[in-house]
Amino acid sequence: MGGSILGNRVLRKEDPKFLTVGGKYVDDLLDESLLTGALHVTYARSTVAHGKILSIDTSDAASMPGIVAVFTGANLGLTPQPATFNPMVARSALAMDKVRYVGEPIVAIISETREQGEDAAEMVIVDYDILEALTDLEQALTSSTHIYESCGSNAVFDTTALGMPDNTGDAFFEGCEVVVKQRVLNQRVAPCPLEVRGAAVAWVDGRLYQWLSTQHAQGARDSIAAANGLDASQVRVITPDVGGGFGAKIGSYPEEQLLGRLSKEVGMPLRWRETRSESMMALGHGRAQVQYLTIGGTRDGHVTAYQMHVLQDCGAWFDMGAILAPFMTRPMSSGVYAIPKIECRTTSVITNTTPVVAYRGAGRPEATAAIERAMDLFAAEIGMDAAEVRRKNLIPKFDEPHTTVIGQTYDVGDYEVALDKALNAANYEELRAEQARRRSSGDVKQLGIGVSVYVEITGGVPPMGETAKIEITDDGRAIVYTGTSPHGQGHATAWSMLTSEQTGIPMENVELVWGDTDLVPSGGGTMGSRSLQQGGVAVFKVAGQVVDKAKAIAARLLEANEEDIVLDRDRGAFHVAGTPAVAKTWAELAVAAKADGGLKHEEMHSVASATFPFGAHVSVVEVDTETGKVSLIKQIACDDAGKVLNPLLLDGQIHGGVAQGAAQALLEEVRYDADGNPVTSNLADYAFISAAEMPDIQVVHMETPTFVNPLGVKGIGESGTIGSTPAVQSAVIDALSHLGVRHIDMPCTPMRVWEALHGRK
Amino acid sequence: MKLSIKVNGVSRDGDVEPRTLLVQYIREHLGLTGTNIGCDTSSCGACTVHMNGESVKSCTMLAVQADGCEVLTIEGLAKGDEMHPMQKAFMENHGLQCGYCTPGMVMAAIGLLKENPSPTEEDVRIGLEGNLCRCTGYHNIVKSVLAAAKS
Numbered sequence: 001m002g003g004s005i006l007g008n009r010v011l012r013k014e015d016p017k018f019l020t021v022g023g024k025y026v027d028d029l030l031d032e033s034l035l036t037g038a039l040h041v042t043y044a045r046s047t048v049a050h051g052k053i054l055s056i057d058t059s060d061a062a063s064m065p066g067i068v069a070v071f072t073g074a075n076l077g078l079t080p081q082p083a084t085f086n087p088m089v090a091r092s093a094l095a096m097d098k099v100r101y102v103g104e105p106i107v108a109i110i111s112e113t114r115e116q117g118e119d120a121a122e123m124v125i126v127d128y129d130i131l132e133a134l135t136d137l138e139q140a141l142t143s144s145t146h147i148y149e150s151c152g153s154n155a156v157f158d159t160t161a162l163g164m165p166d167n168t169g170d171a172f173f174e175g176c177e178v179v180v181k182q183r184v185l186n187q188r189v190a191p192c193p194l195e196v197r198g199a200a201v202a203w204v205d206g207r208l209y210q211w212l213s214t215q216h217a218q219g220a221r222d223s224i225a226a227a228n229g230l231d232a233s234q235v236r237v238i239t240p241d242v243g244g245g246f247g248a249k250i251g252s253y254p255e256e257q258l259l260g261r262l263s264k265e266v267g268m269p270l271r272w273r274e275t276r277s278e279s280m281m282a283l284g285h286g287r288a289q290v291q292y293l294t295i296g297g298t299r300d301g302h303v304t305a306y307q308m309h310v311l312q313d314c315g316a317w318f319d320m321g322a323i324l325a326p327f328m329t330r331p332m333s334s335g336v337y338a339i340p341k342i343e344c345r346t347t348s349v350i351t352n353t354t355p356v357v358a359y360r361g362a363g364r365p366e367a368t369a370a371i372e373r374a375m376d377l378f379a380a381e382i383g384m385d386a387a388e389v390r391r392k393n394l395i396p397k398f399d400e401p402h403t404t405v406i407g408q409t410y411d412v413g414d415y416e417v418a419l420d421k422a423l424n425a426a427n428y429e430e431l432r433a434e435q436a437r438r439r440s441s442g443d444v445k446q447l448g449i450g451v452s453v454y455v456e457i458t459g460g461v462p463p464m465g466e467t468a469k470i471e472i473t474d475d476g477r478a479i480v481y482t483g484t485s486p487h488g489q490g491h492a493t494a495w496s497m498l499t500s501e502q503t504g505i506p507m508e509n510v511e512l513v514w515g516d517t518d519l520v521p522s523g524g525g526t527m528g529s530r531s532l533q534q535g536g537v538a539v540f541k542v543a544g545q546v547v548d549k550a551k552a553i554a555a556r557l558l559e560a561n562e563e564d565i566v567l568d569r570d571r572g573a574f575h576v577a578g579t580p581a582v583a584k585t586w587a588e589l590a591v592a593a594k595a596d597g598g599l600k601h602e603e604m605h606s607v608a609s610a611t612f613p614f615g616a617h618v619s620v621v622e623v624d625t626e627t628g629k630v631s632l633i634k635q636i637a638c639d640d641a642g643k644v645l646n647p648l649l650l651d652g653q654i655h656g657g658v659a660q661g662a663a664q665a666l667l668e669e670v671r672y673d674a675d676g677n678p679v680t681s682n683l684a685d686y687a688f689i690s691a692a693e694m695p696d697i698q699v700v701h702m703e704t705p706t707f708v709n710p711l712g713v714k715g716i717g718e719s720g721t722i723g724s725t726p727a728v729q730s731a732v733i734d735a736l737s738h739l740g741v742r743h744i745d746m747p748c749t750p751m752r753v754w755e756a757l758h759g760r761k
Numbered sequence: 762m763k764l765s766i767k768v769n770g771v772s773r774d775g776d777v778e779p780r781t782l783l784v785q786y787i788r789e790h791l792g793l794t795g796t797n798i799g800c801d802t803s804s805c806g807a808c809t810v811h812m813n814g815e816s817v818k819s820c821t822m823l824a825v826q827a828d829g830c831e832v833l834t835i836e837g838l839a840k841g842d843e844m845h846p847m848q849k850a851f852m853e854n855h856g857l858q859c860g861y862c863t864p865g866m867v868m869a870a871i872g873l874l875k876e877n878p879s880p881t882e883e884d885v886r887i888g889l890e891g892n893l894c895r896c897t898g899y900h901n902i903v904k905s906v907l908a909a910a911k912s
Binding site: 025028244275682691 | 778780788799801807852855861885887891897
């Protein structure tokens with residue numbers, strides 16, 4: 001019998017399609033018969049950041065060629081709908097009385113072709129009474145202009161209102177020999193999946209069918225049903241291939257929720273696809289925190305107190321971004337360190353900017369960035385090496401759950417080994433020697449070395465579990481139904497490996513079904529690095545159950561005891577132990593089980609808790625002290641996600657995560673002008689990282705299995721981003737630390753670096 | 762306006778609005794949806810195809826500009842079941858994840874090797890600067906192109 005396939009570098013079975021004819025994304029559904037004759041939807045959007053709508057004139061737009069219908073919120077009888085976590089924040093799917101950010105949809109246009117809709121959108125005339133645009137988070141916090149008047153404040157969520165203790169100020173640091181304070185920006189970035197949002201809708205026998213580019217079809221079904229006043233059973237969401245999500249496609253958006261209603265109004269199926277420029281304004285953004293950090297400790301390097309006040313920019317809507325600071329950043333404030341005292345208050349603030357949602361890491365990168373920045377500042381203050389100060393404060397290795405002082409329990413951790421592996425792979429001592437050489441020679445290009453050690457939460461978002469169903473077909477193939485939702489991760493390969501491992505059915509005979517809510521009614525989608533530890537484990541367990549069921553049938557057919565039946569995985573056949581010549585194949589057993597409803601099993605796999613992957617990154621940069629230009633020349637990533645199912649997929653997740661982290665540290669930032677106009681609203685203006693700015697990434701493997709699930713696996717989707725962002729930022733500052741630079745906010749653009757060196761001119 | 766383009770070896774006659782972009786023509790008129798649209802500023806390269814053997818961003822030209830030309834898209838690359846060496850290299854080196862940038866990236870990479878058959882890692886990185894990928898961190902894309910260059 002062959003060895004286990006698990007843990008092997010297995011090539012992706014989904015690739016041939018993507019490489020030869022391309023994926024079938026929502027905008028590619030040209031031959032879907034239910035969409036025959038579909039019209040196109042275009043949204044006319046707000047061009048001002050904050051204003052009262054005085055009038056909307058759609059008459060010119062409606063008379064343009066090919067325009068079938070034009071709808072305002074008033075035409076459709078829309079009413080403001082409250083946000084989930086704060087009912088005082090309410091808006092309608094199309095803005096009616098007020099607009100709150102540039103890009104907010106106001107008018108829906110239905111046209112025969114997409115181009116006609118775009119032309120007509122230009123002809124919509126909206127008269128505004130322009131109000132003060134509050135794009136700056138701290139300005140919004142103190143302003144008497146309230147973006148949602150009924151809230152009485154722009155601060156819409158605060159940990160103190162949840163009964164968590166307020167910060168106690170400087171008194172908290174009494175007895176500390178060293179105290180360092182810093183205001184840190186964790187800037188607003190755009191997730192930028194390469195496929196923008198898109199959807200198509202048709203009413204089929206009184207039910208709404210919606211094809212949607214989403215990370216979570218079941219969640220979208222529920223929110224679309226609610227927005228359309230339908231029961232969830234009346235909506236079918238179908239997920240085609242999805243060209244990336246990165247968190248921004250977890251929830252469904254007003255533009256998507258409105259399509260069913262619009263389709264009903266015009267009696268035709270509809271297609272909608274935003275442009276990239278629209279996407280940059282209306283697909284949710286990420287991060288967007290200002291952090292006030294204070295760290296205190298002893299001169300010999302022990303951190304004894306850490307205090308953080310996080311201001312979370314929600315953008316102009318109470319979306320998921322508003323709750324990331326209290327529920328993701330705050331719990332992870334201690335990071336990998338044994339800090340005896342921590343205070344963390346978070347305040348979420350509405351601004352006249354694009355709503356903030358989850359973005360790769362969603363709250364955890366911000367926590368890691370904060371504590372790692374604080375550690376560096378503390379190290380600089382006491383003149384200690386960045387790696388050494390970390391080592392002194394790490395939580396020692398634990399294989400029983402460990403609870404930090406802020407109250408978060410981690411499963412397993414071995415942080416010092418991760419740090420050592422990363423430092424060794426980087427040749428840390430040699431790098432420091434090279435740095436010293438360049439410093440003493442006054443080299444124009446200074447070398448910077450950044451170190452980060454992190455821990456994060458994966459699989460921590462409800463539902464805490466996942467359903468899997470496996471059916472064996474009459475010809476012996478396995479059809480696997482999963483509530484997780486691939487958009488690049490390689491689920492088809494990974495779930496086939498797990499199924500094949502248990503059943504012996506070859507990977508090519510395993511078919512994956514996902515993202516169609518009629519075929520997979522319950523599921524948690526793919527987000528928060530949950531897929532393998534919940535969905536994958538569910539598939540693995542259910543495959544085992546199917547084997548047990550098959551053994552029972554084989555026992556009946558072979559007139560033997562069930563416990564004497566063995567599965568020969570190499571052949572995919574069952575026989576009595578010792579008599580392999582007389583065997584029953586999967587196909588034969590599936591046929592035999594037909595009378596009893598077929599050979600299949602479905603089960604919900606519940607998990608007791610999240611898992612807490614960890615790791616250490618080392619970044620090496622060259623900083624041109626004359627121009628401020630930063631080159632990332634080396635990135636070492638040691639990410640421990642527990643047992644590895646497929647190192648090919650693991651490395652791919654790390655690489656992508658690292659690039660997004662480096663992008664935030666060095667390049668990317670969503671910016672607005674003083675009037676609230678976005679100035680980074682396309683890919684020419686937004687500094688999306690390219691191949692030319694990335695170095696080769698050195699991945700260092702480490703496997704510390706978790707006890708939380710039977711496969712010992714944790715999530716890996718976000719770790720690379722969480723570890724790399726602070727390491728890269730730290731490297732830039734480290735390059736200039738001998739010149740007195742202590743902090744540079746992200747992104748460390750040439751201008752910011754130059755200003756840090758030479759002062760603002 | 763009438764136009765005639767040889768696409769993936771087959772002559773196709775069409776009649777388009779003058780403003781129709783080549784990528785729209787390929788996708789919407791010819792139904793070849795392997796070529797994707799990722800931006801509206803010619804920044805991302807998802808729409809890269811070959812015209813008369815050179816890689817072009819098909820969102821940056823009008824369909825009528827390709828009149829009388831030969832266009833090759835991702836769908837025309839494999840010979841039957843036999844993938845092009847660049848396609849194979851992307852598969853073997855995990856040079857793709859969500860697949861959205863992939864057709865354009867593969868076409869651009871083939872164009873790159875035509876101009877420079879033995880590129881260094883840096884050549885590949887600079888050569889692919891106009892093709893954006895959000896999933897792979899470019900690491901395995903670069904590896905794929907270098908592997909294809911060797912094969």
